[in-house]
Amino acid sequence: MSKTLRIGLLGLGVVGGGVVQVLAKEKEKLQKQTGVAISIDKVLVRPGEDKSALAKKYGFVLTTDFEDIVTDTNLDIIIELIGKVHPAKEFIEKALQNGKHVVTANKDLIAQHGVALNQLAKENRVSLFYEASVAGGIPILRTLTNNYLADEITDVMGIVNGTTNYMLTKMFENQLSYQIALEQAQALGFAESDPTNDVDGIDAAYKMVILAQFAYGMDVSMSDLEIEGIRSLTKTDVQAAQALGYEIKLIGRAKKYGQGIAVSVGPTLVDKYHPIASIKNEFNGIFIESSGIHQSMFYGPGAGALPTATSVLSDVVAIAKNKYLGIEPPLFNHFKVDTTLASDLEQIDSYYIALKVNDLAKVQAIFTEQAINIKKEHQQSDGWFVICEPIAKATLKELTPKLSTYAKIERVMKVIGE
Amino acid sequence: MSKTLRIGLLGLGVVGGGVVQVLAKEKEKLQKQTGVAISIDKVLVRPGEDKSALAKKYGFVLTTDFEDIVTDTNLDIIIELIGKVHPAKEFIEKALQNGKHVVTANKDLIAQHGVALNQLAKENRVSLFYEASVAGGIPILRTLTNNYLADEITDVMGIVNGTTNYMLTKMFENQLSYQIALEQAQALGFAESDPTNDVDGIDAAYKMVILAQFAYGMDVSMSDLEIEGIRSLTKTDVQAAQALGYEIKLIGRAKKYGQGIAVSVGPTLVDKYHPIASIKNEFNGIFIESSGIHQSMFYGPGAGALPTATSVLSDVVAIAKNKYLGIEPPLFNHFKVDTTLASDLEQIDSYYIALKVNDLAKVQAIFTEQAINIKKEHQQSDGWFVICEPIAKATLKELTPKLSTYAKIERVMKVIGE
Numbered sequence: 033m034s035k036t037l038r039i040g041l042l043g044l045g046v047v048g049g050g051v052v053q054v055l056a057k058e059k060e061k062l063q064k065q066t067g068v069a070i071s072i073d074k075v076l077v078r079p080g081e082d083k084s085a086l087a088k089k090y091g092f093v094l095t096t097d098f099e100d101i102v103t104d105t106n107l108d109i110i111i112e113l114i115g116k117v118h119p120a121k122e123f124i125e126k127a128l129q130n131g132k133h134v135v136t137a138n139k140d141l142i143a144q145h146g147v148a149l150n151q152l153a154k155e156n157r158v159s160l161f162y163e164a165s166v167a168g169g170i171p172i173l174r175t176l177t178n179n180y181l182a183d184e185i186t187d188v189m190g191i192v193n194g195t196t197n198y199m200l201t202k203m204f205e206n207q208l209s210y211q212i213a214l215e216q217a218q219a220l221g222f223a224e225s226d227p228t229n230d231v232d233g234i235d236a237a238y239k240m241v242i243l244a245q246f247a248y249g250m251d252v253s254m255s256d257l258e259i260e261g262i263r264s265l266t267k268t269d270v271q272a273a274q275a276l277g278y279e280i281k282l283i284g285r286a287k288k289y290g291q292g293i294a295v296s297v298g299p300t301l302v303d304k305y306h307p308i309a310s311i312k313n314e315f316n317g318i319f320i321e322s323s324g325i326h327q328s329m330f331y332g333p334g335a336g337a338l339p340t341a342t343s344v345l346s347d348v349v350a351i352a353k354n355k356y357l358g359i360e361p362p363l364f365n366h367f368k369v370d371t372t373l374a375s376d377l378e379q380i381d382s383y384y385i386a387l388k389v390n391d392l393a394k395v396q397a398i399f400t401e402q403a404i405n406i407k408k409e410h411q412q413s414d415g416w417f418v419i420c421e422p423i424a425k426a427t428l429k430e431l432t433p434k435l436s437t438y439a440k441i442e443r444v445m446k447v448i449g450e
Numbered sequence: 451m452s453k454t455l456r457i458g459l460l461g462l463g464v465v466g467g468g469v470v471q472v473l474a475k476e477k478e479k480l481q482k483q484t485g486v487a488i489s490i491d492k493v494l495v496r497p498g499e500d501k502s503a504l505a506k507k508y509g510f511v512l513t514t515d516f517e518d519i520v521t522d523t524n525l526d527i528i529i530e531l532i533g534k535v536h537p538a539k540e541f542i543e544k545a546l547q548n549g550k551h552v553v554t555a556n557k558d559l560i561a562q563h564g565v566a567l568n569q570l571a572k573e574n575r576v577s578l579f580y581e582a583s584v585a586g587g588i589p590i591l592r593t594l595t596n597n598y599l600a601d602e603i604t605d606v607m608g609i610v611n612g613t614t615n616y617m618l619t620k621m622f623e624n625q626l627s628y629q630i631a632l633e634q635a636q637a638l639g640f641a642e643s644d645p646t647n648d649v650d651g652i653d654a655a656y657k658m659v660i661l662a663q664f665a666y667g668m669d670v671s672m673s674d675l676e677i678e679g680i681r682s683l684t685k686t687d688v689q690a691a692q693a694l695g696y697e698i699k700l701i702g703r704a705k706k707y708g709q710g711i712a713v714s715v716g717p718t719l720v721d722k723y724h725p726i727a728s729i730k731n732e733f734n735g736i737f738i739e740s741s742g743i744h745q746s747m748f749y750g751p752g753a754g755a756l757p758t759a760t761s762v763l764s765d766v767v768a769i770a771k772n773k774y775l776g777i778e779p780p781l782f783n784h785f786k787v788d789t790t791l792a793s794d795l796e797q798i799d800s801y802y803i804a805l806k807v808n809d810l811a812k813v814q815a816i817f818t819e820q821a822i823n824i825k826k827e828h829q830q831s832d833g834w835f836v837i838c839e840p841i842a843k844a845t846l847k848e849l850t851p852k853l854s855t856y857a858k859i860e861r862v863m864k865v866i867g868e
């Protein structure tokens with residue numbers, strides 16, 4: 033009983049090339065282990081793009097016309113690797129409507145239109161898988177689906193953007209300014225010439241939307257997130273964090289407070305001995321707190337041709353196994369419960385507050401009045417940098433007007449660890 | 451369409467109690483998400499053990515007779531949590547023969563008899579799952595099965611014994627001796643009164659046998675492993691490692707050298723900046739090198755009632771999902787290829803060598819003759835501690851007789867990182 037799974041690949045850039053390469057290398061093993069032969073038959077390239085050498089080497093047909101792929105009844109799976117929302121969305125919709133399984137690494141698209149696309153996949157009885165959309169090489173989505181259903185997740189803390197993690201590592205290790213760290217990241221190819229999506233936290237936010245769906249069965253949209261990037265971090269922030277025993281990481285967080293959940297992205301102080309602090313350079317990591325397992329962390333590359341390609345192929349393998357077993361294509365994420373966003377009163381966290389002070393005694397008196405206890409502090413000329421014991425976000429918001437005569441709040445960041 | 455999965459539980463100790471507790475807490479969610487109601491109906495306890503309060507609270511029947519469970523046609527799954535090889539082996543065999551799925555956390559048994567038991571499960575068309583047998587709360591086995599088939603693993607480095615990792619952490623952080631660290635671990639309940647299996651590396655070796663099966667599709671037996679524990683580590687070893695910039699960890703390793711694979715357990719120098727070095731205290735971690743993803747790490751608790759219970763229930767959930775889908779029960783690990791053990795000539799690694807020297811010049815001349823390059827070194831009275839560039843294990847073995855007149859080799863450990 034020989035079965036074959038035929039792939040139409042959209043996009044032959046860095047990751048697309050990686051998929052072709054990894055599949056050629058592992059083809060025999062995959063056929064032996066899944067019982068299904070996997071073959072890339074057709075590839076969509078841009079007009080004028082010359083990929084004929086690759087096509088000849090790996091034996092696939094090139095086309096510049098999507099119709100030519102989506103109407104090809106021999107193809108079982110479409111792998112979408114062209115990125116961004118349009119025309120990827122229209123291509124995937126059409127592929128699903130034509131009864132083809134879809135595998136994609138497109139986080140922008142899934143974060144913004146995943147719910148509708150999953151519904152469309154279900155209606156058409158095909159699979160829509162996107163393991164590579166979050167943290168490239170880290171197998172986190174399928175692991176959440178398969179291993180955490182008997183657990184109750186209470187906090188997901190992710191370093192899910194390699195560019196900013198690389199920059200922050202250099203800002204801490206080599207005392208580089210934000211600007212120099214960005215230029216280094218660009219020179220190494222970790223950051224694009226327009227780094228907006230990375231440094232402003234948008235890319236991390238897309239991934240947190242998807243992680244929240246898998247961790248909590250929660251449909252959250254980008255507008256529900258509080259998002260802050262690293263663009264305005266200064267050497268003073270870095271030095272104060274170091275003096276207090278912390279590193280600064282751009283943390284995407286989906287945390288349960290009572291019954292509500294808050295999803296956010298922002299620069300965060302991480303105790304230097306917390307496992308998250310060990311995630312350096314361009315690597316990603318996702319740290320999970322839960323009532324059963326308590327603490328677990330998944331570490332690996334967040335991007336790159338081969339890691340992402342391997343992750344894409346793990347989705348293809350899942351489809352191959354289902355085909356062999358002859359089962360109804362499952363949804364990637366079955367987990368869905370009604371959840372609410374946590375209010376400012378429910379959100380209780382430990383904060384780092386950097387103040388420029390003109391009357392320290394008055395400021396300290398206000399902290400005492402507000403019942404804000406200070407855990408650690410550091411002073412430097414007119415700067416007062418404190419780590420406070422957990423307080424409600426509502427309390428924090430009340431602080432700014434109360435302090436206004438005696439101090440200016442320069443920066444507020446959440447704190448992880450201890 | 452209401453389906454029910456009825457469980458017979460063998461053993462109501464710490465982990466068994468955890469399973470009962472976690473299932474009660476997550477029951478509703480699991481039924482909603484899997485479409486199957488999961489119920490613990492009968493529990494095997496030891497004669498004289500009074501668990502009637504628990505039985506009443508959670509609504510199950512107690513028995514002291516295994517026959518009473520294995521012949522009960524209402525039961526679909528047997529969860530085995532009595533540990534050790536006998537009578538767990540006979541119980542599991544009989545359960546599989548009677549057409550019951552089996553979930554176990556028993557690493558001793560699976561490492562030694564897993565191949566035969568998997569065969570028996572296959573013949574009887576039932577599942578035998580054992581996610582909790584390796585690294586308690588870390589979902590590593592199912593992740594290897596589901597996410598690494600399109601990858602090629604080349605090295606698995608595991609801290610898979612929490613007791614020894616706790617002891618080594620204290621020996622490094624607080625300069626404790628082996629004996630004091632052991633006593634502390636025993637006082638905290640991390641080590642048993644007879645710590646042999648932990649400190650001599652046997653427990654870690656069981657887990658590496660299972661990990662090698664999942665990572666390489668390789669059937670390896672305990673006698674194929676080189677196993678060394680931490681019993682003879684001294685403060686001198688700790689101080690020399692620290693002086694060179696390393697920590698010592700008990701590492702279980704399954705590494706590919708060319709086409710051969712070597713599986714071992716032994717104290718190992720780990721560069722203090724390598725992610726493995728961030729795994730402290732009783733935590734476990736598994737670091738994987740592969741051609742696709744390159745580097746990934748899975749971190750979490752290696753033991754404990756709730757983490758292990760959660761892991762056991764993730765196996766039950768997998769069986770529930772398969773039951774709902776009505777598919778043929780799959781083997782836990784489908785991956786199987788012919789592999790050979792790597793020879794001493796193939797095994798090339800970087801080593802730490804601690805020597806007691808009476809003629810340093812002669813010793814250094816012998817290193818030069820043997821083309822062993824020194825990467826780092828540290829001297830202390832008559833002790834010469836070196837980290838050498840990678841050499842074949844065969845070369846290392848030749849060194850002892852050559853050096854005998856001028857030096858005594860006090861200790862050799864593999865080195866990870868840099």
